[in-house]
Amino acid sequence: MADGKAQKVADAILDRYRARTPLSREHHRRAREFMPGGDTRTAIYYTPYPTYMEKGEGCRIYDCDGNVYTDYHNNYTSLIHGHAFQPVVHAAWEQLQKGTVFGAPGQVMYEHAQLLRSRVPSMERIRYTNSGTEATLMAMRAARAFTRKDVFVKMDGGYHGCHDFVEVNVWSDPDEKGVPIPRLTAAGVPVDVVRNTLVAHYNDLEGLEAILKANKDRIAGIILEPMQGAAGDLPAQPGYLRGVRELATRYGVLLVFDEIVTFRFSLGGIQAIEGIKPDLTTLGKIIGGGFAVGAYGGREEIMDLFNPEKPGSVSTSGTFNANNITMAAGIANLKAYDQAAIDRINALGTRLRQGFNRAFRAADLRGQATGQASMFTIHWTDASLARASDSAQHLIPAAELVKLLHLEMLSRGCFAPRRGQYAISTPMTDRHIDQTLEELAAALEYLRPYIVERTPHLLGS
Ligand SMILES: Cc1ncc(COP(=O)(O)O)c(C=O)c1O
Known part of the structure; x- marks a missing residue:
């Protein structure tokens, strides 16, 4: 017709x-x-x-x-x-009058971290950023620095922000059958990124294991969303996340859960619901009460790479990291959640x-x-x-x-x-x-x- x-x-x-x-x-x-x-x-x-x-x-x-x-x-x-949630408005306003950020740490910074860790115990040590993009960038850097390996496995259709290392197979090729071929999904990203990225289908443990088996000596970690968000809110099938955890352990690679979105599902994100402990976790979105934010954290021995009290530590900074407004607003936001x-x-x-x-x-x-x-x-x-x-x-x-x-x-x-x-x-x-x-x-x-x-x-x- x-x-x-x-x-x-x-x-x-x-x-x-x-x-x-x-x-x-x-x-x-x-x-x-x-x-x-x-x-x-x-x-x-x-x-x-x-x-x-x-x-x-x-x-x-x-x-x-x-x-x-x-x-x-x-x-x-x-x-x-x-x-305009009033507890957040008040917390931010109160802090605003005292100053936004000082080029020095503030108490609200570790109070926020304390609150996060009480909800996500796998984040034994935490650092802050100004976006989820930076959080996944830094979590991947942590994994690479810790394992001294370069390659990351990500999921086809997985979204972790827009830094270069995750601009691979963000958009899935519907015609692709079999193991996804890594391809850049943004112009301007160096081709070297593709050489250091392997791509698995979500909810496919067999495919992931084949990748790990063939490349385990090169792989630093696996990064995935415990529910794929940008790909269309595709939940993990029963047993999948646990299976990924087991494979990561078996093949000696680090597991990064990107819970930037899924943290909202419970007090401790999907890892709490499933009882799974990733090596590193990234958070963002709701933890800042509507202000720009990101956080990454995980096992103490990994996060200690960033410890400035240790020789040879990895340096990462950001002028507005853990600024007082975001931290104060984030605490008020999370307490009410x-x-x-x-x-x-x-x-x-x-x-x-x-x-x-x-x-x-x-x-x-x-x-x-x-x-x-x-x-x-x-x-x-x-x-x-x-x-x-x-x-x-x-x-x-x-x-x-x-x-x-x-x-x-x-x-x-x-x-x-x-x-x-x-x-x-x-x-x-x-x-x-x-x-x-x-x-x-x-x-x-x-x-x-x-x-x-x-x-x-x-x-x-
Ligand atoms: C799962 C996931 N990771 C990372 C990001 C990036 O966070 P941001 O937009 O704060 O950089 C997003 C943003 O939507 C996301 O959904």
Whole structure:
């Protein structure tokens, strides 16, 4: 059926978006004069232009045109208590009046570290950075320095920030069968990075073991997310993480858990849920209370490499590392994120994810939401998804639909990243979940003529 309805739906969605956001369009036009494409953060760019947000309060966020949204973006999962959370505002404000950073350590630094270690005991010693990107960079440096080996194993589709050493197979090649061939996914990264990186499929212990067996003398460590986030919230299958731990131990390589996102799932991240002790862990996002942050830590003997009291220690610095504002805000943020809060948002996230899955089934569409606890991502397929290449396969045929559902949900007051990732924050209640489920059902209904014409493979049997 090609009667032009699809184009009408697509045009109407774009027109509505433009009509609601004229000031965003104007901001974008001006930003483009000074910045490439008006952008400084690829992950938040989308066409026709991103919505400019002006203020947030709890789980509400307001754009510059006065539209209000329920914020499922939460700055890519980092705002666990939503916006302007009063305990964080007070802690930061109090500290702000005393000074932001002094070129000297402050008490809040080790108090923050003490709090982190009480929740993540495998982080016997901790250092801070200003981003998750730097945290994974430094954790990998620690592993390389400790083992005196250069090669790292990462997962296909694994995201650990945007430093050179992890710009390998960030995007999965859906056509690739068998062992993933390491390839750079950003221009400008030296090819030497590929020579020092091996890539395994997520949830594939056999493949990982084959890589370790063939290369163990060259490998410093394995880095992975205990749930793959950017690849589409693909959880580890039962036994996988434990299996990775066992393989790392058996082949004498270090294991780095990147819990920058998954720390939100429990008081001690996925490692606490699974009872697994990685050698090194990276954290970020929620530990800074909305301020720029990253942390890495692990076994004392590894982290002692950075101990300036020891001869020949590894030097790493950062002007704003563990600055007082971030530390004070982070402590207030984490203290309020207790077991009761975690249980509550995990339950809300599960309800919303299950509701999304029901909505796809009710609309007779091949779509699904995968993830766990307080977050998930939409995929346009009903096939089971174990690894990044499984989800990547379905992205291309559904490409316009991802964009249209995103814009349609925005116009219906639900703010989430373009890729369709939803993260719960503590100010949310069942009321927000119910409302969002209604909006999703209406959006799917609205998109139906588009799907019938352009992506009929997504219609149910
Ligand atoms: C798993 C993971 N690691 C590392 C990073 C990088 O953190 P940052 O954006 O703070 O540099 C991210 C960011 O989304 C992430 O999801």
